[in-house]
Amino acid sequence: xxxxxxxxxxxxxxxxxxxxxxxxxxxxxxxxxxxxxxxxxxxxxxxxxxxxxxxxxxxxxxxxxxxxxxxxxxxxxxxxxxxxxxxxxxxxxxxxxxxxxxxxxxxxxxxxxxxxxxxx
Amino acid sequence: xxxxxxxxxxxxxxxxxxxxxxxxxxxxxxxxxxxxxxxxxxxxxxxxxxxxxxxxxxxxxxxxxxxxxxxxxxxxxxxxxxxxxxxxxxxxxxxxxxxxxxxxxxxxxxxxxxxxxxxx
DNA sequence: AGTAGCCAGTAACCAATAGATACTATCGGG
DNA sequence: CCCGATAGTATCTATTGGTTACTGGCTACT
Numbered sequence: 295x296x297x298x299x300x301x302x303x304x305x306x307x308x309x310x311x312x313x314x315x316x317x318x319x320x321x322x323x324x325x326x327x328x329x330x331x332x333x334x335x336x337x338x339x340x341x342x343x344x345x346x347x348x349x350x351x352x353x354x355x356x357x358x359x360x361x362x363x364x365x366x367x368x369x370x371x372x373x374x375x376x377x378x379x380x381x382x383x384x385x386x387x388x389x390x391x392x393x394x395x396x397x398x399x400x401x402x403x404x405x406x407x408x409x410x411x412x413x414x
Numbered sequence: 415x416x417x418x419x420x421x422x423x424x425x426x427x428x429x430x431x432x433x434x435x436x437x438x439x440x441x442x443x444x445x446x447x448x449x450x451x452x453x454x455x456x457x458x459x460x461x462x463x464x465x466x467x468x469x470x471x472x473x474x475x476x477x478x479x480x481x482x483x484x485x486x487x488x489x490x491x492x493x494x495x496x497x498x499x500x501x502x503x504x505x506x507x508x509x510x511x512x513x514x515x516x517x518x519x520x521x522x523x524x525x526x527x528x529x530x531x532x533x534x
Numbered sequence: 535a536g537t538a539g540c541c542a543g544t545a546a547c548c549a550a551t552a553g554a555t556a557c558t559a560t561c562g563g564g
Numbered sequence: 565c566c567c568g569a570t571a572g573t574a575t576c577t578a579t580t581g582g583t584t585a586c587t588g589g590c591t592a593c594t
Contacts, residue, residue: 301445304462307520308513309442314523315512316436318552322429325421334571342424345553346572360526370561371570381522388511392435393428395508400427402501403434406480438581454542465582466543490590491541 314359319344319352321389324361324378328386331365331377361385434479439464439472441509444481444498448506451485451497481505 300306315321319341326332326340338349353376356362361382367373378386420426435441439461446452446460458469473496476482481502487493498506 301442302460302462307517308445310520311516311523312441312512313438316438316441318433318436321432321436322421325428335569338571340422342422343553345555347554347574348552350572351552358527358530359523360530361523366571369570370559371568372560372572374571381519381526384519385515388508388515391508391511392432395505396431397427399501399504400430403431403479403481406501407478410478410480458542463582465584467545467583468581470543471581486542489541490588491539492543492589494542 314355315385315389317352319348320356321392323349323352323356324382324385325389325393327362327376327378327382331375334374334376337376356382434475435505435509437472439468440476441512443469443472443476444502444505445509445513447482447496447498447502451495454494454496457496476502 301308303309315324322341323337326337332340334346334349334353337353338344338346341349344352353362353364357364361379363377363379365375365377367375421428423429435444442461443457446457452460454466454469454473457473458464458466461469464472473482473484477484480499483497483499485495485497487495
């Protein structure tokens with residue numbers, strides 16, 4: 295069993311991580327934070343159409359995973375700053391290779407979709 | 415606007431692709447196919463706990479995006495073989511960098527989670 | 535002759551996740 | 565003494581994923 299590699303094992307790290315960063319906003323949040331810390335509303339406005347509840351969930355998970363720090367300033371109005379940890383920054387490189395692939399192939403994907411839709 | 419790069423633009427290729435391969439099984443299916451074509455049940459058994467309906471949806475989307483081919487053999491019992499297209503194969507490299515990152519950091523992530531859970 | 539099994543799905547229904555909208559707490563300024 | 569700003573929470577709805585059962589044509593078994 296698993297002769298093609300441990301991808302066939304549901305407990306392998308790749309599958310766990312893909313399941314974690316493979317949700318709707320996690321990878322995007324990490325990429326947005328790559329140039330420096332951002333506040334909650336900066337992330338929310340940057341992502342554009344994310345419900346605050348969902349953004350909070352996403353950031354809490356990233357914090358729990360040790361990829362992001364959450365710093366609360368006891369001010370009024372409140373200020374909360376999110377930043378990447380060293381481990382979070384180390385994720386930028388892999389995500390950037392995916393991002394580059396995306397930019398290189400997005401046109402081909404759109405073309406393929408149009409062709410597929412035309413035949414069906 | 416968008417002075418940090420077009421990630422702040424919801425229509426950028428990165429966001430579209432992340433939204434597409436960021437679902438629950440797509441990236442895993444591509445990685446499973448990297449060593450050669452697989453039949454429907456091989457993919458299903460390889461992934462382990464995926465409903466056939468959802469796997470079908472995943473594979474149809476990959477086919478529509480031009481990343482996977484679907485070849486039907488008119489036999490009984492039926493045989494359907496899925497394989498990566500050249501574009502699908504080109505996605506292996508970026509996904510592998512993510513996969514490698516995952517394997518390198520899965521322990522640190524688990525540790526961070528335990529610490530976080532202990533403080534809360 | 536009858537039937538059970540194989541494979542690649544569909545159909546129908548249920549659970550979990552994401553999204554929309556409204557609301558809260560706090561405090562300084564007008 | 566009411567307003568606005570920020571970082572959320574509460575509630576409800578919509579979308580997505582999951583579970584279980586079923587189909588259909590042929591082959592192999594009884």
